[in-house]
Amino acid sequence: MPSRSPLPSLFTRIPLAGNYPAAVTLALLALSPYLILTTATTLMEPQIMRDIGATPYELQLTSGMSNAGYAFGAVACADLVQRLARRLVYLVCESGFVLATVLALSAQNIGMFATGVVFQGLFTGMLLVASLPPLIIGHPIERLQTTAVVISLGLFGMVAFGPLVGGIVGSFGGWRPLFAGIGTLALIGLIVGSLTFEGNEPPDRRARFDWTAIPLAFGTTALPFFGVSWLTRGDYSDPEFYVPVIVGLICGVFLVGGQYRKARPLMPVRPISNTLPVVGTLNAMLVGACFTTLLELIEVYLTRMGDFSPVRIGSLVTPQIMGVLIASLLFRQLMSTRWTPVLALCGTVSVAIGGAVLLATDTSNSAVTIPFASFFLGFGAGAGVTPGLFLAGFSVPSIQIGPTFALVELLRSEAAFLIGPVLLHFALDEGLANGFRQSVGITLGITVVGALGLVILYILGGARPEAPDLVSWHAGTSTGYHSPALLAAVRKA
Known part of the structure; x- marks a missing residue:
């Protein structure tokens, strides 16, 4: 039941409070605009560079810092919502x-x-973190499976849709009209949010700023993302790359380690240090890192080696949208069963299949191989990432779902942005004719x-497939999974 807010009457008269379709719309409009841009920008970079006089390095740095802002923003918000009402945080961030x-x-x-793009990522x-927890736990449990589909489509569905949008632009x-459209969607999200988002009493208005988590989270995101961006103008041997x-x-090691040891951590590292949430x-x-890397390699290879138009490239990778959709609907059916870990593994296998298909790709057969590979990449992203998020989320009390998602998204973004640009730089250094296959092969090997x-790790943990106790988890009386400790089977031997 939503708690009665002590905020002024202006913030308590919420016409659409408790309306599930409105809450879904709110969440999608909060996440989708930026996530579309993350994969759309690559195919419209020449236009942007020409119009604002930017260099490839400057655009890559902009993208890197924007992704860093996204990862850091999730952690920062987990800290803010302890002291401030989620509604206020949502309205300020959407504005x-x-x-x-x-x-x-x-x-x-x-x-x-x-500046604009970096703040887009941050907000x-x-x-x-502000919008997803109320959607997940603020509505009847019967809605939970549909909510999982919404989250999957909101995260990776929009990422999969981005190349088609970027290709057309x-x-x-018309990149400026596209940004205008993105801003309009966000404005609609602000209006819907003001009519839907309920106020709440913050858990701890007197909570202190976490001086061990927030600065370390900033260093964990900003420094590596800057260093990797440097590869656009430098090399691996440059201190501007390897030092940051x-x-x-x-910083990331100290962040996770410090949160594990704290009695009252900002992010629940200790509860998700067991077998199921770690896996x-x-x-x-x-999956997120390998999906992003392979998508970037496809776009650069077809652009530079095949001289394909942006719209053709966007069209060739469009089947990934269908893959994400199928994976999301499958997760809806399996989320309450014991098969979620199996689905997550199937997502990883699907990305590997997509990578194997790309090894046989050249400019002459790309019209067949790229759509085929893209479908498996999309299915892998949908089946591998969202179930992984919920394996972690169901392993903590439902009230901690926001900080848990913040930590997982930080780690996922870190992996994706470190691997992708590094392997892309390697492919360009080797010459795309051979470098493309070598980088795809490395990505496939990593997968x-x-x-x-x-x-x-799953076997050594002694885990057995089990259905989560969603009723107790949703009610806040227990965790959904009662996972064995890491390497529990080895420790008992």
Whole structure:
């Protein structure tokens, strides 16, 4: 039951409070605009560079810092919602996203554009943590399976849709109108949110700023993402690359370790350090990173080697949308059963199949192989990431679903942005004719070895397929999964 808010009457008269379709619309409009742009921008980069006088490095740095903002924003919001009502956080962040989009679409130089896009990422990461928990636990349990589909489509469905949007804009022009459309969607989201989002009493208005988590989360995201962006203008041997990456990864180790040891952590690292949530989180990181890497390699290869138009490239990878949709609907049926870990593994296997198909790809057969591979990549993303999120989410009390998603999204974003640009730079260094296949082969190897490692970790944990106790989890009386500790079977031997 939603709690009565102590906020002023302006914020308590919510016409659509408790309306599930409105809550779904709110969540999709909070996440979708930015996630579409994350995969649409690549195919319209030449237009943007020409219009604002930017260099490839400046655009890559903008993209990197925007992704860093997304990951950091999720953690920052997990801290803020302890002291502030979620409704207030949502309205401020959605308003900020609208203003950031206006700044980006009206940009006359890279400074204005970069500022707008980075704040788009920051506010979207915050919106994820502000908007998803009320959708998941604020409605009857009968809605939970549909909510899982919404989250899957909102996260990876929109990412899969981005290349088609970017391809159309890249071929026919109009990146500013696209940003205007994105801003309009966000404005509609703001209106829907003001009519739907209920107020709440923050859990702890006196909670102190987490000086161990927030600065480390900033270093964990900003530093490596800057270092990897440097590869657009430099090389692996440059200190501008390896120093930020190494320092950022060290920050990440201290972040996770510190949260594990704290009695009252911002993010529940200790509860999700057991077999099922660890396997789910690692699977989401693995699938997300390999999916993103292969998609980037496809786009660059077809652009530079095949001289394909952006719209043709976007069309060739469009079957990934169908893959995500099928995976999402399948997860809807399996979420309450014991087969969620199996579905997550199937997602990893599907990405591996997509990578294997890409090994046989060249410009002469791409009209057949790219759509085929894209379908498996899309299915893998939908089947591997969202189930992984929920394996972690169901392993903690439902009230901690927001901080849990923040941690998993931070780790997933970190993996994706570290692997993708590095392997793309390797492919370009080797020459795309050979470098493309080599980078695809490396990605395929990472996927296969990672999948085998996760299976071994699952077995050594002594885990057995079990259905989650969703009723107790949703009511807040228990966790959904009661996972064995890591390597529990080995410890007992």
